[in-house]
Amino acid sequence: MEQQRAARSTEEVVGLVAQTFLRDRAQFIDELSSLMRTQVPALDRDPRLRELMEAGTTDNLMEALQFLQNEATEDDVRAPERALVYARILAQRDVPASALIRAYRVGQAGFLDTAMRYAIEFGGPVSTPAIVHIVNRTSVYIDQVCEQVGVAYEQERDRWVGNRGGLRQQWVTRVLNGTATDADAAEQVLQYPLTRGHLAVYAWTDPHIDPATAVEVFDHLRMALAGVFDRAQGTLMVPVDEHEARLWFALPHEAAVDSAAVERLLSERGLPVRAVFSGYGTGIAGFRRTAGQADRARRLALLGGEHMARVLSYPDVAAVALLAGDIDTLREFVADQLGELAADNERNLWLRETLRVFLAGNRSYAAAATRLAVHRNTVQYRVRQALNLIGANPETHGADLYPRLALQATQLLGAAVLRPEAPHR
Template sequence: MEIGDARVSEQVASVAASLEPRIVKLASDIRDLIQRDIPTLDSDPALSSLLGASVEENVVTVVHMLRHGIVTAHVEAPTAALEYARRLAQRDIPATALIRAYRVGQARFLRHCIDELLDQTPGEHVEGASTQWMVEHVSDTLDRVVEQVIAAYESARERWVHNRSTVLTMRVRSVLAGENVDLTAAQTALGYRLLQRHLGVVLWADSTADHDPLEHLDRVASALAVAAGSPQDPLFVPCDETSAWTWLAITPAAVFRRDEPQAVLAEHEPAVSIALGEPASGVDGFRRTHLQALHAQSVALAAGPHHAPVTYFIDVAPVAMMCADIESAREWVKETLGALAIDSERNARLRETARVFLQTGGSYTSTADQLFLHRNTAQYRVQKAEELRGRPLREGRLGVELALLACHWLGSAVLQHGSANIAGPYRSVMDRSRGTT
């Protein structure tokens, strides 16, 4: 049977139609495999999110091509795929990692196609020709897309290498990597003293929010330095087109109030997000406060588009460790909080009351004062939270506090959607504790 046979075209279209409703799931599977096989592409939360978008748009493109018999010469690389290539170039990640990602993704996608084909054609001969058709067309399509994204990568890399800030970025990355650098030469090149007290900050903006996000972020960084009473300009290092790393020089006498970053943001539009480490001294402190700021950023990114505009590492340190494996964190939160982990407005109020209750040492009065509630209301909410959990809040208290903290910062990313799978068992635990059956 020839590849151009009408039966083959119909069979391929049928496979694509079956895959179409599962595009999001397929893309997630392919993204996870790429990140497992290519660790270089799994080192940054922001890039991970863009990788997911790139994979999904590529899957949509290929499925659409298969279903409608589109000629590969007419295929255009998806916007997210081109943007992902540019970001990798700006992060100095080799093009070989990007090319390998496409090969890994292609193999995984074809496996899904062939599995679906075999399910649809038991005992028929059409599967051989259909498989051949899909392999040839998917390969042609991806070759065309790879050609375009590599062109975008090389173009962006060339611009980035010639950017005046590139030398600065390379110097900073050398210090962060712990390389044996000439301290005097590094400080001269950076225009910033490394043997002082630093506050690491990560700033990022919506890529569509401003025609020149980096210039806007630079202004915010300067405003933060003024608010912190810094004796010099901040060290500002572009990370990519929409994010930057910053170090503020902090004097021993400086008082940097927690509300200062929020006040700075209120005076700067469009929206910017800020993640801050803890002040630390010397070269080691330069690295440590920066790493803490990156961990704080990972919490904000994991929380989704509605994250807090300012995130302090000291507030989210335990939660930051959970961001490395959100799926496991979600399961652990469910096991720890039971039905209290269900995502609803009512449960959100109960969780917040429970969090403050444990934070204040189990004081209903202090809880009511902090949340501006009547004491009886605070007590009622704690009781309801315990009923949903199926156990007292003080049982496994440390775990409960961490789970509630994760819910507070990560929101729906670690919550359960729907109640059928967890509400029943925990309700029965409460029933048994009351002597009912």
């Protein structure tokens, strides 16, 4: 009878631990994901990978909590589908399998550390058997899931590398990291002139689009852009994964990209894709440089989310893209430069846009009025209001650089860099 009471007490403690995890799930996932990214830097490449990792972590947490509280055997453990998708994406992106397994072990340690603290808090004298139960069941769950995601990774890796797109990806990776020492061999495999001038494009589709459709979208995108860069001396398209691709156009000279015109072209052709463009670079060093610029522009676009335009050109957003590498610091910069104008509300939105256009137009009220399609007096009123909120002197010339940069950051990133509006009492 005493043993039954102890067993029931242990079961109750485990249940309370699970309930607490569920209550604090969002905060725990955020902290655990941050820990995994810190300890496994290979997984901290961009916002999309972070989103995929958090989705898999959330599903694993829910499944693990269920496994703690039921009598399922190790043969009943199934890795969540989103965890398998994440493993396949890492395989396509050539992220080492060891990084994935390491993340699971870091996650396991973080989960157990928190679970044992909860068990001690709720268990009192029966916390030890509760902890033993949690450790044993968690180990069984993680071992089974690691084996399954490992198999999914290896199968996808074999499939991906086995096709020509995967082979091109491998060679491009070697060129970008400097391990491809034979430029002639690389050019022969890639069928692309690496020693000429380059402009890079990073494109991606919605993850809900099926892979076969995504391939067709990228092919149509390549053909559409071939018309834009009609003097290209070569084109290279390399898949990053099933929903992302890199393209390079070998150009004889620098060509400015009209983002608005490209966006209209994509809309006219009904292509469900987003794209960012690099600047111009020459030779293998320029090939690498344009890839880095396109990567930074893509990270900026992902940070902006649906608020961001479908098409970006790196030369147009270079300063903000560089600052966005540390989003917390950029948010502080915006707050310092814009003061009360950094509050996220409808009124400030119009004031910021008016001031941005006014400063970009060399402080011309007439030009700003034309651009915004409002009366000149409206522009004057809004500019005065905006400068009052910033605390800037409207007669101070030559001091526009930082405010203009902060205003561009708010235009591109919106709420990601703004201060939430204080709730009204």
